[in-house]
Amino acid sequence: EDQVTQSPEALRLQEGESSSLNCSYTVSGLRGLFWYRQDPGKGPEFLFTLYSAGEEKEKERLKATLTKKESFLHITAPKPEDSATYLCAVQQETSGSRLTFGEGTQLTVNP
């Protein structure tokens, strides 16, 4: 059974204080790993897709990386507007395109 574990559950940062969020996964045959951002009361917003170990993608202050066992979402010099819950999800090769999500990391950036 696919498993996705995110850590930490919650993270408080000061504005400008860089950090990383972790997503560990257990899946037989990774088709893709996805990062989403979710604000309270809203639907998940797509951020990145990573397909193979060693791949990296960047968007503004966010950078996602992938190894064979985990993915990191690095946040450089965060701002208060980066506060949200960040979700990691995987697709398995043999289970079609359904996503298996982790529980998320709730990030708070204080001014």
Place this chain on the structure above:
Amino acid sequence: NAGVMQNPRHLVRRRGQEARLRCSPMKGHSHVYWYRQLPEEGLKFMVYLQKENIIDESGMPKERFSAEFPKEGPSILRIQQVVRGDSAAYFCASSSTGWEQFFGPGTRLTVL
């Protein structure tokens, strides 16, 4: 280009009533997915549909829940005889390729 649309945004039902949730995918997207987010829990896959076909319903409860995506019109998630445990946020996502999925704003269902 409008995003995924869901309605209603909030739905209140009494126990035993039926709930109908609607999802209009992004233009050009033929893949539709439904997920449920229970209070204090993560998103869980329910069902995957393409036009007129259910592709994967492995996450759908066996009773009371059904989904369709007709040739014309939105996808519908139907919950019959709702119970308090059905109270949750229901999210629809769509995709043009079956890879990246784009989510709607969700329907918050409250069962009294």
